[in-house]
Amino acid sequence: MSETSNLSSPADLLDLEFGEYDEKKSKYMTFKSGNEYFGLKIQYVNEIIQIQAITKVPETENYIKGLINLRGKIIPVIDVRLRFGQEAFEYNDRTCIIVLQVNSTMVGLIVEKIADVVEIKDNDILPPPTISRTDQVNRKYIYGIGKVGDTVKLLLDPDKLLSDTDLSSVEQVNMISEEE
Secondary structure (H helix, E strand, C coil): CCCCCCCHHHHHHHHHHCCHHHHHCEEEEEEEEEEEEEEEEEEHHEEECCCCCCCCCCCCCCCCCEEEEEEEEEEEEHHHHCCCCCCCCCCCCCEEEEEECCCCCEEEEEECCCEEEEEECHHECCCCCCCCCHHHHCCEEEEEEEECEEEEEECHHHHCCCHHHHHHHHHHHHHHHCCC
């Protein structure tokens, strides 16, 4: 039985007790994007919120959906499917925003649905395969493949989800909102 099967909402996932930092570092928040399941180290996850009104920002990449106001803090949000070059999807009641701390910046990731919180030990993480140059480009956000039972989860490197240009734009927006 899944450790999240009795949770009433996605936000409840972060209320789980993880114990010491050493134990927490092997925990991953998993979510679905297209036909794939991805994992993020739980230490990067600040919270999970339901999809909400997003203010579009002109002249940004299509995967940067815009900004949200989360308790007075302005946070840029990225549509994970678009970031990975997948087809867009219509947001629904299962759509969530995972709020991450990337470097010194808060960023929201729009995902289709939260799957689970799983433990993946270091010896169950394999490097991503590199079959071709195209494959390397498509997998640049993935630092490993986690084995979970009979399935695999593609483990994301949150630092690589935003390009340097995206990060500087986001940091400018954050500095402006902090001055107000």
